[in-house]
Amino acid sequence: MNQDRSGDLNALDRLVALLSKLPGVGKKSAGRMAYHILDTSPGYAKDLAEELAGLHQAIRHCSVCGGFTESDPCPICSDTGRDGSIICVVERAQDVRVIEESREFHGRFHVLGGLIAPLEGVGPEDLSIGKLLSRVRAEGTRELILAMNPTLEGDTTALYLQKLLKDSGADVTRLASGLPVGGDLEYADRLTLSRSFRGRVKL
Amino acid sequence: MNQDRSGDLNALDRLVALLSKLPGVGKKSAGRMAYHILDTSPGYAKDLAEELAGLHQAIRHCSVCGGFTESDPCPICSDTGRDGSIICVVERAQDVRVIEESREFHGRFHVLGGLIAPLEGVGPEDLSIGKLLSRVRAEGTRELILAMNPTLEGDTTALYLQKLLKDSGADVTRLASGLPVGGDLEYADRLTLSRSFRGRVKL
Numbered sequence: 001m002n003q004d005r006s007g008d009l010n011a012l013d014r015l016v017a018l019l020s021k022l023p024g025v026g027k028k029s030a031g032r033m034a035y036h037i038l039d040t041s042p043g044y045a046k047d048l049a050e051e052l053a054g055l056h057q058a059i060r061h062c063s064v065c066g067g068f069t070e071s072d073p074c075p076i077c078s079d080t081g082r083d084g085s086i087i088c089v090v091e092r093a094q095d096v097r098v099i100e101e102s103r104e105f106h107g108r109f110h111v112l113g114g115l116i117a118p119l120e121g122v123g124p125e126d127l128s129i130g131k132l133l134s135r136v137r138a139e140g141t142r143e144l145i146l147a148m149n150p151t152l153e154g155d156t157t158a159l160y161l162q163k164l165l166k167d168s169g170a171d172v173t174r175l176a177s178g179l180p181v182g183g184d185l186e187y188a189d190r191l192t193l194s195r196s197f198r199g200r201v202k203l
Numbered sequence: 204m205n206q207d208r209s210g211d212l213n214a215l216d217r218l219v220a221l222l223s224k225l226p227g228v229g230k231k232s233a234g235r236m237a238y239h240i241l242d243t244s245p246g247y248a249k250d251l252a253e254e255l256a257g258l259h260q261a262i263r264h265c266s267v268c269g270g271f272t273e274s275d276p277c278p279i280c281s282d283t284g285r286d287g288s289i290i291c292v293v294e295r296a297q298d299v300r301v302i303e304e305s306r307e308f309h310g311r312f313h314v315l316g317g318l319i320a321p322l323e324g325v326g327p328e329d330l331s332i333g334k335l336l337s338r339v340r341a342e343g344t345r346e347l348i349l350a351m352n353p354t355l356e357g358d359t360t361a362l363y364l365q366k367l368l369k370d371s372g373a374d375v376t377r378l379a380s381g382l383p384v385g386g387d388l389e390y391a392d393r394l395t396l397s398r399s400f401r402g403r404v405k406l
Contacts, residue, residue, distance in 0.1 A: 009262055009272070010273065011257065011261035012271070014254050018254060019251075021247065022236045025236075029227055031300075033225045035297040037225075037258065038259070038262060038296075039295075040224075042259040045255045045256070048221045048222075048252075049252040049253070049255035050252070051214065051217050051218045052218070052248045052249075052252035054214065056241070056248060058214035059214050092238075093238075093242075094238040094241075094242075097234075187231070
């Protein structure tokens with residue numbers, strides 16, 4: 001263990017560097033967090049370390065919808081009480097939870113794993129679109145609700161899917177823009193999200 | 204592993220609960236962090252887990268000043284190039300780093316481990332004050348700079364120490380109130396902190 005004369009703490013610096021990679025955490029907040037952890041009883045750091053170490057083993061992607069799950073297929077895909085004829089298409093796995101919390105939707109999900117973004121080099125082939133088409137064919141889907149964020153990439157992806165699914169026999173709808181344009185689905189309140197579900201428009 | 208039908212993820216919920224105990228982190232930010240960790244390669248979670256697991260073993264309190272250190276006594280206490288006749292008294296161990304970063308002070312430190320706060324049941328006997336008195340006697344301290352935050356508790360503690368050290372032969376000074384009243388030392392910029400050092404007043 002080397003430590004320079006100004007009293008720098010290598011273990012702490014490494015922790016701060018890692019913490020500041022978290023979303024919304026700058027170097028100063030990361031420092032505050034690290035010192036807080038150091039000031040708290042070692043049990044807290046140990047618990048956090050254990051959860052982190054086991055996280056990627058405990059949680060996988062569902063082989064059907066692509067959402068996060070502890071069992072495969074996920075509880076939503078294997079729940080016979082849900083309406084299997086409606087699929088809600090979302091950008092990221094975490095969007096499933098946000099929509100579940102609104103309790104407005106009782107069908108199944110499909111996670112694209114991103115949005116079409118030509119400038120960032122993300123094309124349709126990088127997303128879980130082929131699998132979505134297979135599901136629509138195999139599951140006899142009646143309606144596809146596109147629930148991507150109302151951003152440029154979200155709009156582009158919705159348009160692409162709309163064209164692609166035109167002859168699939170399924171209705172393609174999109175969440176009503178009760179969501180503020182340019183905003184993030186994750187920060188929508190439950191009421192706004194409920195309204196967007198109810199006011200969804202056919203494309 | 205149990206997981207209810209709404210698709211709740213126990214491993215993720217536990218991680219969110221732990222993360223939301225960090226300072227400045229609410230339940231929504233913690234959720235965002237947890238999903239970010241899940242989306243990032245498992246190596247990141249593993250690195251973070253290892254640093255957290257080893258943190259309390261790597262970093263201890265210096266037996267002389269009470270600051271955080273990887274070796275005992277800490278590099279500051281064992282640095283013969285620093286002025287041993289001046290002690291800067293701070294509330295918390297993390298305040299040492301903030302002051303070191305200002306590069307304005309070249310003496311030694313003493314960490315009180317808190318401030319006198321009668322309403323919260325913290326009295327002088329709960330702080331590292333007896334040890335400070337022993338150090339002043341043993342080290343022939345010429346000046347004590349009180350660097351606690353300019354808050355009610357900081358003022359109370361400064362006043363208490365000033366009275367206690369009146370006959371010690373050492374000058375007792377306090378950081379000038381370039382620091383905004385009611386603020387936190389940790390968020391002071393380098394310049395403000397430098398000015399407070401230069402404009403410190405004798406009590």
